[in-house]
Amino acid sequence: MMAGRTFGTKLAAGFGLTLFLTLLMTVTSLVALRYVLHTKDAVIDSARVNLVGAEALSALMESRIADYRGYLLTGTDEYLSGTNTDRSKFLAQLESLRETIDNPTSKTMLQKVADSEAIHAGLVSGLITQRAKITNLRSVAQFSGNEAVKAARVTVQKAIADLIAQVQRTVNAKSDASSTRAMWAMIFIIVIGVLLIGGAAGVAWKLSRDLKREVGAAVGHIQSSSAQLEAAAAQQAAGGRDQASAMSEITTTISELLITSRQIAESAQRVSKVAEETAEAARTGDATIDQTRASITAIRTQVDQIVQHMLALGEKSQQIGGVVDLVSELAEQTNILAINATIEASGAGEWGRRFAVVAEEIRKLADRTAASAKEIRALIEDVRGAVNTTVMATEIGAKAVDSGSRQFDDATSSFRRIVGLVSTTSDATREIELSTKQQTTAVEQVNVAASDTARVTRETEASAVQTKQTAAHLTTLSSELLDLVGTGRH
Numbered sequence: 001m002m003a004g005r006t007f008g009t010k011l012a013a014g015f016g017l018t019l020f021l022t023l024l025m026t027v028t029s030l031v032a033l034r035y036v037l038h039t040k041d042a043v044i045d046s047a048r049v050n051l052v053g054a055e056a057l058s059a060l061m062e063s064r065i066a067d068y069r070g071y072l073l074t075g076t077d078e079y080l081s082g083t084n085t086d087r088s089k090f091l092a093q094l095e096s097l098r099e100t101i102d103n104p105t106s107k108t109m110l111q112k113v114a115d116s117e118a119i120h121a122g123l124v125s126g127l128i129t130q131r132a133k134i135t136n137l138r139s140v141a142q143f144s145g146n147e148a149v150k151a152a153r154v155t156v157q158k159a160i161a162d163l164i165a166q167v168q169r170t171v172n173a174k175s176d177a178s179s180t181r182a183m184w185a186m187i188f189i190i191v192i193g194v195l196l197i198g199g200a201a202g203v204a205w206k207l208s209r210d211l212k213r214e215v216g217a218a219v220g221h222i223q224s225s226s227a228q229l230e231a232a233a234a235q236q237a238a239g240g241r242d243q244a245s246a247m248s249e250i251t252t253t254i255s256e257l258l259i260t261s262r263q264i265a266e267s268a269q270r271v272s273k274v275a276e277e278t279a280e281a282a283r284t285g286d287a288t289i290d291q292t293r294a295s296i297t298a299i300r301t302q303v304d305q306i307v308q309h310m311l312a313l314g315e316k317s318q319q320i321g322g323v324v325d326l327v328s329e330l331a332e333q334t335n336i337l338a339i340n341a342t343i344e345a346s347g348a349g350e351w352g353r354r355f356a357v358v359a360e361e362i363r364k365l366a367d368r369t370a371a372s373a374k375e376i377r378a379l380i381e382d383v384r385g386a387v388n389t390t391v392m393a394t395e396i397g398a399k400a401v402d403s404g405s406r407q408f409d410d411a412t413s414s415f416r417r418i419v420g421l422v423s424t425t426s427d428a429t430r431e432i433e434l435s436t437k438q439q440t441t442a443v444e445q446v447n448v449a450a451s452d453t454a455r456v457t458r459e460t461e462a463s464a465v466q467t468k469q470t471a472a473h474l475t476t477l478s479s480e481l482l483d484l485v486g487t488g489r490h
Contacts, residue, residue, distance in 0.1 A: 060090040113159040120152035331370035338363030
């Protein structure tokens, strides 16, 4: 069935079959062990729950007997409460055992214990009622039905003892059955193991026979191929050494070209950076000049306003001069009128004396007014001179401002031409930098390719040498393999 398959397929099939047999043995062993463990667990549960529960019934019954006897002797409520508590625990334990015991005989005995306990509880209840009515207990003989209680107690104790003995017999029987099952499980596992070992040995023998036959045929082809591979590897190693030398020289030349390209790129980058800084400074100077020209324009506007104000001030001064002239003329006329009034007052005699005093005061006031008018006229002349001087100085400043504004316009044009020239230089520098970077990248790629080629050439040479050594070693191994599989051929 396996004659037309390759040895790898046969080996995989043999390994799969062996693995299947191993898994089958493992699963069988696990099932048998699980069965044995389940049986042992059942025995342990029976011993732990049923046997211990039956013995707990006996202990609770003895505790209840001691408590109700104490109540009969002392009549205290503590013993009566203990008696009721013990009976409640006894009944609860009975219900628990009814759920866990599965043996029919044990269930019958458990029911017998329950029935006898009920009879005993009824008789004990009668004694407890009698004791509650007795205030001074002198002798146990005062209780009626004491013998019946004793007989019922013995019956309950015997029923519990029979239940314990039956549960013990059941546990022993389950233990024996579990041991028997464990023994059969071990025998089953041993038989399965022997069969599986026999099957694995058969598979190994079949694979060994096929290995000898097929390896013997393949080794002959390997030996002839090894000789051819050794000759080809020697020729390839010689060519690889020559190619490695040539690639080493190419790599050296490309490395020098790469260094030069990187230096050019760095220089172009520095020139581009300087051009950008120059353009930025020119733009900053242009902006500063624009701001200065705006300031000069504002100054020119303010100067024009000052000239207008000064001219207006000159006109106001002239108007004030006219008013002062009018005041001076009024003062002179007032002075003449005062003199005339004085003359007329002196001619009036005693009646004109007071009027003469007033006329004198008016004349003095007119003199002071005339003096003040002269002072005001002098001040106005000073103001007119200052205004004329200021107007002339302002005109000269306005002409200087206009000249400075024209010079700033020339400077602005020069800065703008500088910005244009620097921008053109910066663009050209960027193009040079970009071209140099592209050239550097291309050279780096060529360098990497040349390095890879040189490395591959060296690896090819090393691989050819290794192949030659491997071919020679393969020939030796072929002979050793023939001896190993026992075909007897070389």
